Amino acid sequence: MNGLARTIVTFSIPAVLACIYPILPEYAKFFLARVMILSVYAYGYAICFQMLGMLSLGHAALFAAGMYGAGLYTIYASPSPLSALLMGVAAALAFSLAMGLLSTRVGGPFLTITTLLAAQALYLVALHFNEITGGEQGIVLGREATLVWPLSPWLGESDSRYLFSLVTLVIAVTGVWALSRSRLGKLFIAVRDDEEKLESLGYNTATLKLLGFALSGVYSGTAGALQALLYSYVGAGYAGILNSVEPVLWVLVGGPLIQVGPLLGCMLVNIIADLARGMLRGHVLIVGLGLVLIAFAAGRLSWAYRLLRRSTGLVS
């Protein structure tokens, strides 16, 4: 696919999401707004996993860092949603730098384990300081602290939520699109494909990996902060392991084109899970089955196979 076609494909889904808004049934508006936020998270995960080949199982912590950064700011500092959003992103950036410093030094399965443990640590910290964080039970944010509040005189809550999610998604997609065309993006992919060769050419791959991890953290944290500021709830449930595993599936289902894959995968998995609700007990089953299927099919699907082999070194 040439550059122009790729660009058109990249922006077509957000364009469609914008165009169909007026004809959407009410529930689809709510549902898609939710999925768009999750897609931003999926893009963040794809930068780490798909571009740099780092299979992290701790991204829920980055999502949660953004969520807590934003949510706790509105509760303890000021109920101003825009500065809370910035605080959330800053918190996620700081946490991803710390987590990246620890985990990108090691590769393959060691990185997976380190990120998993780091995320578990954040989860336990959130539980431990539950007088501040609300722990497992969580905290409800005031309505004035939500991003939709300032718009409420003009737009309904669901309309403004859709708008916020769409704008964020477009920014996220543009970012990934620009990254994939840039030198930096190509270096990221080079790290994934042959780290040693890149190093021998004089590049500092450790810095590149850290940079990629931090960028991934900013995306994930933005999604987490928006989750808090659009749905007025913050809780440790979002820092749990399931929230780390789901983006793996989204990215693998989405396919090899990083500009659209995470969005497609996230939408598809969530729609299937939503349709299956009522027929099956719990969507966790869908996530699990999806991952098992992909693991089995990985040998056949050359793209997923290569990605898994490079990021874990385990598939042979």
Place this chain on the structure above:
Amino acid sequence: MNRRKALSGLLKTGVLVAGAAGAGAVAGYLTGSVLSRPTEVGLTGESKPIKIGFQVHRTGIGAPYGFWYERVANAAVEYINRIGGIAGRPVQLIAEDDETSPARGAQVVERLVLVHNVDFIIGALFSDVVLSSGPRAGELKRPYFAVSEGTHVPFGLLNRWCFQPGITDVPGQVTAIAKWIFENLGKRVAIIFPDYAFGHDHRDALTKAAERYGARIVEQIPIPPGETSFTKYFPKIPREIDVLYHVMVGDVLTFVRELGVFLGRNRPEMFGFIDSIEAIPLTAPGLEFLEGTYFWEGFPRYLDGYDTPYNRFYRDVVGVDENGADRSDPSRVSAFSHMFSVWETLFVIKEVVEQSGYSEPNRRDYELFVKVLESMDWFNEGIWHPQGDKMFNGKLHQSFGHQFVSKVRNGRLVVVKRTEIEDSLYEHPNDYTAQPLY
């Protein structure tokens, strides 16, 4: 064509078919057709049914409770339909699994309102699910009935659309039984509690009650969540106490066994909340140490603890025997102290719909409904309220009822005290009626 090529061709076809199916699913989804149909119980009579959405913990950590909550809900709806439904209309229960997860719980509220257009929602037990769902219900303008005994409803953490008329909240429960503890077991108390909101509610309410009745909390021992062994915390239990108050610190079998080893025969009086052993048979190995200790019960597990015709009727309809276990499987103990909240909440909805003349999910009808519910101040004991009469506080959106104190005797629970409603009452400045409804 060699084998590899054939396979790749097959794969490509497969991918195409999958892609087409996916696109079809998306298209179908977006045009609003919803394939999935959740469990629906009820009559399909001539008049339009009243739809009650039910957010149920079918999977996840709350599943043992969810199983019983759903059974009670189904039984109640069946009974309501048998006696003519609500305001002459059949009731349809629409249950969806929230996976005991705050993220899914919020989504279930959206589905129940926007896909199924339910008239009311019976909410969850676990506090995180209630807290993430409440704001959604408030935004979508649909009455949400929590059955969680948490403080989030009465203390004003949620909004005017959230109610808890089916069960007394934790501070109410603690306030009531604290008086009995101080009068009967002693005034020097150590409390061992889980270090999160639920445990803090217990600690705070007990501390307040101690001030009120001149008792003293000698030591507070918080247990971090996720702890698997408790012995290292036991040396903090002071020697000179009268009562050790414990609640839900973690795996109860381990906790009780380790406590037994540590305290031995010279234990102080012990008082616990049934939540730790809810749905667990008292004959479970390791629980012998609980013999002679006391428990709060919301509704006594054994029929002889509170033998009324209403209680018998309720057990009969739900399928629970005299020992609080499943009639068809006596080893399956029910969540008897909590699950009545679902039953009673459904009848509160019935009563308020009939008194307010509610008929459609629109602004006028909801304004009437909420107004009538907020003006309620009493629910009489009977089939509709088998656990006992209740006082309802319209400002706090919270009910206050009788509590039970039971002693473990010969491996069963024997009720020794039924508290008065007044014992549960406390002061709180929250006033939901001051919030605008729309």
